[in-house]
Amino acid sequence: MQNALQNLFLSLVNVAVVLAVAPFFEGIIRKLTAMVQSRQGPPVAQPYFDLLKLLGKEDIESGESPAMQRFSSYLSLATLLVVAAILPVGGRAVLGGSVDCILLIYLLTLSGIATLLAGLAAGSTYSLMGMSREMMCMMLLEPLFAVALLIGALHTGSLRLDAILNGSVYSSAGFPFSGYLMLGVMLFSLQAFVGRLPFDVTEAETEIMEGPLMEYSGPKLAMFKYARMAKLVIYCFLLVALFAPWGCGSGDYLMNWLLLLAKVAVVVVLVTVVAATHARYRIDQVIRYYGILLGISLLALGLAVFGY
Numbered sequence: 001m002q003n004a005l006q007n008l009f010l011s012l013v014n015v016a017v018v019l020a021v022a023p024f025f026e027g028i029i030r031k032l033t034a035m036v037q038s039r040q041g042p043p044v045a046q047p048y049f050d051l052l053k054l055l056g057k058e059d060i061e062s063g064e065s066p067a068m069q070r071f072s073s074y075l076s077l078a079t080l081l082v083v084a085a086i087l088p089v090g091g092r093a094v095l096g097g098s099v100d101c102i103l104l105i106y107l108l109t110l111s112g113i114a115t116l117l118a119g120l121a122a123g124s125t126y127s128l129m130g131m132s133r134e135m136m137c138m139m140l141l142e143p144l145f146a147v148a149l150l151i152g153a154l155h156t157g158s159l160r161l162d163a164i165l166n167g168s169v170y171s172s173a174g175f176p177f178s179g180y181l182m183l184g185v186m187l188f189s190l191q192a193f194v195g196r197l198p199f200d201v202t203e204a205e206t207e208i209m210e211g212p213l214m215e216y217s218g219p220k221l222a223m224f225k226y227a228r229m230a231k232l233v234i235y236c237f238l239l240v241a242l243f244a245p246w247g248c249g250s251g252d253y254l255m256n257w258l259l260l261l262a263k264v265a266v267v268v269v270l271v272t273v274v275a276a277t278h279a280r281y282r283i284d285q286v287i288r289y290y291g292i293l294l295g296i297s298l299l300a301l302g303l304a305v306f307g308y
Contacts (some may be wrong), residue, residue, distance in 0.1 A: 052224035064123030119212030130211015140290035
């Protein structure tokens with residue numbers, strides 16, 4: 001009973017930290033982007049104010065299916081918060097170590113499906129165009145992260161999420177060659193996973209007017225914006241946990257969190273610099289790019305099967 005309560009508490013701490021720091025990192029991105037582009041930019045706390053303003057607005061029902069619009073907005077954030085709840089931070093297995101990487105893959109895919117439902121429920125031309133782009137990107141992008149987790153499972157001999165993310169894959173035994181390939185794939189696909197330039201083709205404000213989110217405002221839009229911020233933190237955490245877990249597997253729980261957030265901040269800065277210095281790719285360029293990365297990831301999976 002005590003262990004169950006401790007696991008529940010750790011899960012709630014994970015969710016609270018992600019909710020608290022996600023707008024902060026978004027504020028850092030805006031500020032750094034402005035600095036790179038020789039602008040002053042908004043204050044770092046501006047995303048908090050934006051979310052509060054949207055939550056206080058009237059919830060206008062303007063789409064083809066208002067009930068589906070509400071459901072998709074809640075689903076987009078809820079799935080990411082469940083992901084945050086099951087993450088083994090600081091080497092601690094949440095839920096008694098019963099969470100596997102298959103569940104993580106399902107949840108991350110479900111978050112993308114929420115965007116598809118949002119565009120379909122809105123029903124406008126731009127929303128449907130954004131939905132079709134999201135679908136094409138998901139078919140090529142989501143398998144990349146699934147392959148990264150499966151390679152970790154092959155090297156550890158376990159599907160348990162805490163075993164894969166606790167550094168036992170790329171620790172003293174040496175970094176396998178398949179790990180180097182997947183590290184490159186994940187670094188080159190991180191911008192796409194978090195929906196930042198030059199891979200924000202799904203929303204593309206200057207082309208399709210935010211695509212699936214065009215018909216949304218008020219609290220529903222706040223949920224989608226919050227989910228986008230949380231996705232940035234979660235994917236950066238997963239990248240760090242998979243390929244740079246050193247120093248986060250033992251010791252004080254609070255220090256583990258602080259060290260982890262410091263690493264995430266470094267990755268966020270990298271994402272910001274790339275986004276601020278690159279123009280958006282065309283959808284056909286994005287699909288070809290994803291196809292190349294998918295081919296490399298499948299090669300890495302084949303090598304991992306034979307222990308390389």
